[in-house]
Amino acid sequence: xxxxxxxxxxxxxxxxxxxVADVAAALATVLREAGIHPLSEAEVRGLMGHxxxxxxxxxxxxxxxxxxxxxxxxxxxLDRYAAAPAVRSTAYPGAVEAVAALAAAGIPVGICTNxxxxxxxxxxxxxxxxxxxxxxxxxxxxHGMKPDPAPLLACIAxxxxxxxxxxxxxxxxxxxxxxxxAGVRVLAVPFGYGDVAMLEPDGILADYxxxxxxxxxxxxx
Numbered sequence: 001x002x003x004x005x006x007x008x009x010x011x012x013x014x015x016x017x018x019x020v021a022d023v024a025a026a027l028a029t030v031l032r033e034a035g036i037h038p039l040s041e042a043e044v045r046g047l048m049g050h051x052x053x054x055x056x057x058x059x060x061x062x063x064x065x066x067x068x069x070x071x072x073x074x075x076x077x078l079d080r081y082a083a084a085p086a087v088r089s090t091a092y093p094g095a096v097e098a099v100a101a102l103a104a105a106g107i108p109v110g111i112c113t114n115x116x117x118x119x120x121x122x123x124x125x126x127x128x129x130x131x132x133x134x135x136x137x138x139x140x141x142x143h144g145m146k147p148d149p150a151p152l153l154a155c156i157a158x159x160x161x162x163x164x165x166x167x168x169x170x171x172x173x174x175x176x177x178x179x180x181x182a183g184v185r186v187l188a189v190p191f192g193y194g195d196v197a198m199l200e201p202d203g204i205l206a207d208y209x210x211x212x213x214x215x216x217x218x219x220x221x
Contacts, residue, residue, distance in 0.1 A: 005107065005165065005167040005215040006165035007156060007161030007165060007166040007167075008167050009110040009155050009156060011111075011112065011171060012124075013049075014049065014171035014189075014193040016092060016129065017127060018089060020044055020048065022084060022086065022088050024044040027044060027055065027059060027077055030076045030080055031063075033076070036060075036065055039059055044059075045193055046193075047059065049171075049175075051115070052077055052139075055077070056073045060073075078119075082116070085122050086123045089127065090127070091127045091129070092191060093207075093208065096128045096129055098211045099129055099133070101212065102132070103133075104132075105217060107217070108161060109132055110135040110137070111124065111133055111136045111155070112155040113138055114174075115138055116140045117141050119138070137158065147178045147181065163183045167187060168184045171188060172192065173194055176188065187201055187203045188203075188204050190206055
């Protein structure tokens, strides 16, 4: 896909950052407090992509527990996770460099995630993305949560861009559905939490070194 992008928005978890270890640790604490056996990191990986409410509902479902507990456990999880969101999380190879290169080329970069915006910013700071990111819209930013297109459209507007000139990168079917609903072209990465073979994006980015070419920026670089 040669998109000729004028702005690029990224999902965070599973796209720029592998955050499963920190998410699993916070979730394990909350489950233990409720007397529930914690999930493995592999089980948590399978629940990623739906924000904290979806994570807790999924965890309770896997443990055959009462889903009415999900609301207070979600609040508890958010507190626990916000206290240590980037202890073991890592940026995917080349991701920081790719985001920095976009910003250096004058391409506005945004983050649209179902994670809370404060926690997303903390992760971005810890892993070196923050200086290159112009807008962050999280699940608590007042625009709803993906796959509702509103948060992506809000992020694009914050960047001063339009949907037609923007490319969104994600790893999950939620990201693809969000982009389609927003009228935004979308690339998928195969190293995240979704099954890329089932996503049907506009293109697949297997390596961040290939991103400039896929965005039609190779000549400009």
